[in-house]
Amino acid sequence: MSAKTLYDKLFDSHVVREENGTALIYIDRHLVHEVTSPQAFEGLKIAGRKLWRISSVLAVPDHNVPTTDRSQGIADPISRLQVETLDQNCSDFGVTEFKMGDDRQGIVHVMGPEQGATLPGMTVVCGDSHTSTHGAFGALAHGIGTSEVEHVMATQCLVQKKSKAMQVRVEGKLGLGVTAKDIALAIIGRIGTAGGTGYAIEFAGSAIRGLSMEGRMTLCNMAIEAGARAGMVAVDDTTIDYVKGRPYAPRADQWEAAIAYWRTLHSDEGAHFDAVVELKAEEIEPQVTWGTSPEMVTAVNGRVPDPAQENDPTKRGGIERALQYMGLTANTPIDQINIDKVFIGSCTNSRIEDLRAAAAVAKGKHVAPNVKLAMVVPGSGLVKAQAEQEGLDKIFKEAGFEWREPGCSMCLAMNADRLEPGERCASTSNRNFEGRQGPGGRTHLVSPEMAAAAAVTGHFVDVRQLLN
Template sequence: MAKTLYDKLFDSHVVREENGTALLYIDRHLVHEVTSPQAFEGLKIAGRKLWRISSVLAVPDHNVPTTDRSQGIADPISRLQVETLDQNCVDFGVTEFKMNDKRQGIVHVIGPEQGATLPGMTVVCGDSHTSTHGAFGALAHGIGTSEVEHVMATQCLVQKKSKAMQILVEGELGRGVTAKDVALAVIGRIGTAGGTGYAIEFAGSAIRSLSMEGRMTLCNMAIEAGARAGMVGVDDITINYLKGRPYAPTEAQWDAAVVYWKTLHSDAGASFDAVVELKAEDIQPQVTWGTSPEMVTAINGRVPDPEQESDPTKRGGIERALQYMGLEANTPIEAINIDKVFIGSCTNSRIEDLRAAAMVAKGKRVASNVKLAMVVPGSGLVKAQAEQEGLDRIFLDAGFEWREPGCSMCLAMNADRLEPGERCASTSNRNFEGRQGQGGRTHLVSPEMAAAAAVAGHFVDVRTML
């Protein structure tokens, strides 16, 4: 019978199954400082060990400062959380890229960068954006801390199989239209709960032509559509990306792996529980206007009018969002001025994202009304690569700040945050109330669109600047 990619990945990891609940074997467990301390503590209290230490890779990313790190972390509570991770990794023998390691970075950037994420794997992390790793033809999803402890102790996850959804994007994306715009357009179409209960496979010619960075951006946002897992089938782009990575297999093992990996795609005729089709040519650069990623429109659109919404719960949601965002109904998106710009996060902080933003910023200046425009590379290695290519100079010359790697202002657990009322063009993944700082107003965009907004001082169609 023709199988979906999700079927193949799930079925090949079932240890046992009872009444539709499976014990699923986990190949890779990524760990960061925020969702792991209680899990390690639980193991210690119960006297349990890690089932397979080599499956775990840890890195601090949420709390780390993006400014000079030579003095350590100033905030004592953040510092304690990072030190707790360091100590737990020592106590349990886990490999950790510590804060000052040049390989340190956002957990969802470093996994793939190291080749620690491989096709065919099951990957978990106590972080919802673990869906990112599905870009490699892996089954990857976020878990809670109880499950982190469970995987540490048993190498397994108790899991029911999800339904399978295919999101098919055929055609060619226009110039200045990116994977981020595809992700936001998909969420605009199906809503933030559209993928609840599903594992999403992204397919179609527009997806196949995306780089690995683009595929990671897309799968990263699957969770914003409600799906715990997003994935893309393996092809030559996947395999070429992985070759030579530190954790990737070599020599005969590599050859054997490639043979297997090439089977990791949905079979012709495989049936999905739901199929959503988008035409690549219809997708414009996207900007969110509200407090949920589904509150999104094209750059040439307007802020919606709640009067036009007949569903009372939705109307109330739009009214509340406009009030929080300080926006009037029917305002053209291009007329919205911004205060800050954030280019970074596990969604958009990889080398390709930085190159794209730099191309827009090159030879220009950040607008005078923009108080802060910051670029936060996804990892120390991304940062080094960008510096080697001279991207840091382009950003600095244009008036951007060039920072150290981490999650930074995506969720503002470190010192990088919006002040109440500040409006930000952000390449991150969530525009929830208070996400980037209490009272802060987030508009989600692609790196190109963020750079364009930085230069213009308001949202602008980046296609007019390319």
């Protein structure tokens, strides 16, 4: 048998049937949130269909939930209705849901792995493009639309064509203050937001193997920002150690068989990739986006680009439009850009390791006077509790940050957390699209360390200067 990629192994082992290159693949885990599921549940009800396998589904409200006091519920009636609709649908169909107020409630892509509900070798889907996060476990995970949510609910399967395989190999050792987020942004800067379109990306190399599970999740999370529906990392001891003992992990009597299988989840020696991209870890510096697409990114010691230097007219127009929207002038050094707000959170960067790293930078310092709001939104109730146990909340609060309740928050501003028009934000989220964090808001994507550094200095700054 010929050498297989990790993607080949994951895809092939889930094919129920295949006809003319279109496969029906079996789905092991279906994660559900309130925004992309109501129309799917409604479709099932209208057609009189049931869930194929209820135990495969886990639901959690995250996009609309408030991050401030929750004792009065959700103030916005439309947001409230959407969350109540999820509650009702889960109750009607018998789905396990971690409701607001439950410690396990949080961002769906933080909750799944935290519960052990994401396991190596699984297919994982969710009506959310950042489902690619779960590929960090050696799983095949990607976002789906609401029609597909309904399809998986009714059939436990998805109609799929196999993607091409891309390997992104990062060798070497990351420098101080350089994180998985910087790797992700550097990759997107290299291949562009459509560079991974049509591919499933496997992240490999010594720098990737050196990442924690949190770091691997950050990286796979942003595979979609490179255009790839799925990102993944091979299983190793780091993966297995993370999974062990979690609520949905294999029971003790299943454990040895499970890890024996999981250890086969890597690309074979000599496996063929349709594309290979290589980066050297030592060359990656802390990244900051300057525009309205994640590919509009540079190193913190770089400058805002000059559209006059771009020959392609479509790209030049894109840069000009982005600079106008962002209120930036060509050739401005990145570290001279002042900020108004800071958001530390999102499915990209709200896990315990992210909060520890940001707190280490903020400790003993204070949010700069020109920064109107610096907020920390833990990814889940359990992350929040862990951080509080470690005293991180105190560090943040003493430094002038707000310490919030878990949810998606200002990553996409569906709840009350948002930028006002023209406000500039250092954000650990994943998308800097126009209006993403609020109409007219200006988003710069950075790592948690870089966000904390920007908060305490009032402008972007090379975090390595604060760490030295």
